[in-house]
Amino acid sequence: MAADSTMSNGRETACLNGEPAVKRSRESGAVEALRTPREPQNKVTVVLGAQWGDEGKGKVVDLLAMDADIVCRCQGGNNAGHTVVVDSVEYDFHLLPSGVLNKKALSFIGNGVVIHLPGLFEEAEKNMQKGNGLQGWEERLKISDRAHIVFNFHQAVDGIQEQQRQQQAGKNLGTTKKGIGPAYSSKAARNGLRVCDLVSDFSVFEEKFRVLASHFQTMYPNLNIDVDAELEQLMGYAERLRPLVTDGVYFMHKALTGPSKKILVEGANAALLDIDFGTYPFVTSSNCTVGGVCTGLGVPPSHVGRVYGVVKAYTTRVGVGAFPTEQNNDVGDLLQSKGREFGVTTGRRRRCGWLDLVLVRYAHMVNGFTAIALTKLDILDTLPEIKVGVAYTVDGKPLPSFPANMDVLTKVSVTYETLPGWCCSTEGARNFDELPAQAQAYICFIEDFLQVPVKWVGVGKSRESMIKLF
Template structure:
C-alpha cells in the first residue's frame, strides 16, 4: 500500500509533537439517549451546516438516519449523514464496521435522489483500521437468529447486517481491516479464505462463494483505495491543525450500548461517549459539547424490557402519528411514555451538555401526557436503572401526569410560539433532569427551520441562549464576552439595566459561589422568560457584599481579584445553573484581568 493512501503528510514534516492545549480543536458529539430512532440525523444535519468534518465512530449499516433537504428524503446507514453538506469532509473511524457493497449501494441510491451527495467519494475518508463486514457475516447473523429462536423460543431481533459476527471476528483477532484490503490482495485473499472456512465449520448450512466474493472485493478495493487513510494521523491533524469544527455522529443509542444497554438486547458496539474516543482515536479532553437527542416519548424496535411501553390506544396513537417504523428494517416500533429514569441513567454515562427534544408535536392530540419519573420494586422506589432484564421487566413505573395542549405545534418557530402546556412539558423535563434543553425539533419534514444558528451560537428555540454553552463556545473561540447587558441583584431580586421587561425572582440570600441547584433552577426559569437573545455573557452582582471568605480575605477588595479569577474560570463548566458572582465593588478592577483571562 502506498504511503499516500495510509498517512497524510503532516504539516511539521512527518513528526508529531504535542500541540498546545489552547490550539486543540474540540469535537461536538451527538448521541442517542434512548433506544435509537430519536432523530439524531436531523440534529446532525443542522449542526453540520457550519461543520468542517463529520465523523462516524461506531456501528455499521445497522443504523439508520433520515435527512430531508429541499423536500428530498435521504437515508443514511454507513455514510455520516453530514456528508449531505457539500463543504463537509466525512470520516468513518476505526470503530465502524463496513460492508462495502452496502456502502456503495447507499451512496448510489442517495445520489439518484438529488444533487446533495455529488462528489461524495472525494469528500469521504475511511480509517485504515476499520473492520470489514463480509457477506458471510450477514448470513451467519441470520443463522444465529434462527438458532436462538429454535433453542430459546426468542431471538435478539438483530438487523441481520452482520454486525455481531464481525465484531466477534474483531474480538477473536481474526477479522480483516481496510488496510488489509488495499494492501497486498494475495495476502488478503489467503486470510479471507481461512476466515470463511472457519465460519463454514461453525455453521455447516452456511454457503459461501469464496471466489465470487473475492472477485467483488478486488473491484471494491480499487474503488475505495483513494479514500483509505491512516485514521489516527487524520484525526490528529484535524484536532491540532487549523481551527476546524468537528462533529461526531453517534449511531444507535445509550440503551443499545454493548456494556451499558439493556443487555443482551443491544447492539455490539459502544454507542455511548466512550465509543467516540475508542472509535476515532481521540483523547477524552478533546471532547467538547455532548448533545443527547431525546424523543418526546419513548420508542424501541425489537424485543427487550420497556418499562413505559403502552400496549393500548395511547401506544397505537403514538405509533401512527409518529410514523414509527425503523429506517433500516422497516419494523414497527414499540411506543410508550417518556422515561426520566432511563434518561438520568443515560446522562450519568454520557454527561450530556444539553438535550435536543424531538417530535414534540406528536403529543399535540393527547388530553393528558404521562411522564415516567421513577421505578418501584415491591412498592419501594429504586434509585437506579436495573441491569438485569428480568428485574427491569418487573419494575412499576411511577408517572407524573401533565395536561396536554390540544393545539398544533408543528409550525412553531420560537419557544414563545408554543402553547403554555407545551412549554410546561418542556420545562418539566428540563427541571427534572437538571439538563438544559437546547433544541426542539418537530416531526414536519424539512423542519430544520425550527432551529436557528447564529454563527456558532445556538439559539435553538430559545429567546435566552443557554448561557454556559454560549460562554464555553465563545471561550474556545477566544472572543471576549465581558459585555454586560443585564445585571441582576441577587440580594434584592431587582433588575438593573435597560431591559424594560419585568423580572420577578425569589429572594435569594447573598452567598459566595454557585446558586444551589433547586433555587438556581427556579431562578433560571424566571430569567428564561426575558428576551435576552443578544447576551454575550451573564453576570450577577452581589449586594450587599458577602462576609470575608477564609483564606481569601474580603472579596470586595480589588487586591483579591487575581485570587478569585481562577475560581470564576473553574466555574465555567457545562451546568444548567452555573451563575457567576462578581462584586460590584471590584467590577472595574476585574474588567481588565477578566478580559485577559478569558482570552486565554
C-alpha cells in the same frame, strides 16, 4: 554512558558528561512552556442518542453539519439509520455520515465502524438517485484504514444465530441481520479483516479471507459461502475504496491540532443499546456512548467538547427486550401512526410509549450531556394529557438505580407524572414563545428532572422545524 546529576537553578537536572541535558531548552523557555497546561486546539462536538435509538439524531447532525468542517462516524455499521430531509428530499443514511450532504465538509468513517462495502456503495447510489445532495460524495469522504469489514457471510451468520436463539430459547435478540455482531466478534477474536488489509496486497488478503470463511463454515456447517464470488466482488471494491482510505489516527490528530476546525461526531444507535451500558443482551455490539468517540476515532478524551443528547418526546424501541413505559393501547397506536414509527434500516414497526426520564437520566450519567435536543414534540399535539415516567418500583419497593439485570427491568412498575396536553398544533412554531404554555411546561419539566438544558425542540421534519432555545 550513565548520567550524573547536578543542581541547576535549585532543581536536580540530569547531566551527561557534566553538561545539563536540557540546558539549551531550559534557557529558551521551551521546557517551561511544555509544562504549562494548555487547552486543546480543537474539540469535537458529539451527538448521541439518549434512548433506544430512532430519536432523530440525523436531523440534529444535519443542523450542526451545515457549519462543520469534518463530520465523523465513530461506531456501529449499517444496522443504524438516519433520515434527513433537505429541500423536501428525504435521504436515508446507514453507513455514510449524514453530514456528507454538506459539500463544504469532509466526512470520516472511523476505525470503530464495521463496514459492509456493498451496503456502503449501494446506499450512496440510492441517495444519489433522490437528489443532488450527494453529488461528489467520494471526493469528500475519508475512511480509516483500521475499520473492520463486514462480509456477506457475517450477515448470513447473523441470520443463522437469530434462528438458533429462537429455536433454543424461544426468543431472539431482534438484530437487523446486517452482520454487525459477527463482524465485531471477528474483531474481538482477532481474526477479522480491516480496510488496510483489503487495499494492500490482495493476495495476502485473499489468503486471510479464505481462512476466515473456513472458520465460519466449520462453526456453521449449513453456511453457504461462495468464496470466489465474494473475493471477485471485493477486488472491485478495493479499487474504488483505495482513494478514500486514510490513516485515521493521523487524520484526526491533524484535524484536532491544526488550524481551527469545527468537528462533529455523529453517534449511531443509542445509550440503551450500548454493549456495556445498554439493556444487555438486547443491545448492539459497539460502544455507542461517549467512550466510543475516543476508541472509535482515536480522539483523546481532552478533545471531547460538547455532548448533545437527542431525546424523543416519547419513547420508542425496535425489536424485543424490556420496555417499562410501553403503551399497548390507543396511546401507543397513536404515537406509532402519527410518528410514522418504522425502522429506517429494517422497516419494522417500532414499539411506542411514554417518555421515560429514569432511562434518560441514566443515559446522562454515562454520557454527561451538555444539552438536550428534544425531537418530535409535535407528535404529542393531540393528546389531552401526557404522562412521564419518573421512578421505578419492584414489588412496591423503589429502585435506586437503573437495573443492569433485564429480568428485573421487565418486572418494574413505573411511577408517572401526568402533565396537561396542549391539544393544538406546534408545527408552525419557530421559537419557544410561540409554543403553547403547556408544551413549554413539558419542556421545562424535562429540564428540571434531568438538570440538563433543552437546546433544541423539534416540531416537524424539516431543518426549519428545529427550534433553538439558546
